[in-house]
Amino acid sequence: MSLDDLYRRVIMDHYQRPRNRGRIDGGAVTVDLNNPTCGDQISLQMQIENGVIQDAKFLGEGCSISLASASMMTEAIKGLTVENALELVQLFSNMMQGRDIDFDQFPLEDIEALTGVAKFPARIKCAMLAWRALEKGTQQCKC
């Protein structure tokens, strides 16, 4: 199996069996964002306590890239401090710009599967949507 095939398989797995799909009861930060160029929508919820992301869930509609990215992102940020989560947004953004990055820095190795998206500028916004929601959510939160 080629690396591209492996990556495609990982992306489809997250698309078909999204992790952390749903809502959080009470007190969660909610961010709704959409990507008009593709029609992707996400509603991200995070439970942040003492500067640590305790839980993250999302609902969304859209292409496989946007939903797989949301699934991976929510899985990766649980248990991270807000500061570390924002560093991850920067790392992911660098990855989308095709820069050389250290994949070991990602707490979830599946994220590496999205590396090929950098070659398709039209899809970068799809992959970034959930991460932009994360960034916005941490700005909303007074914690």
Ligand code: ZN
């Ligand atoms: Zn999309």
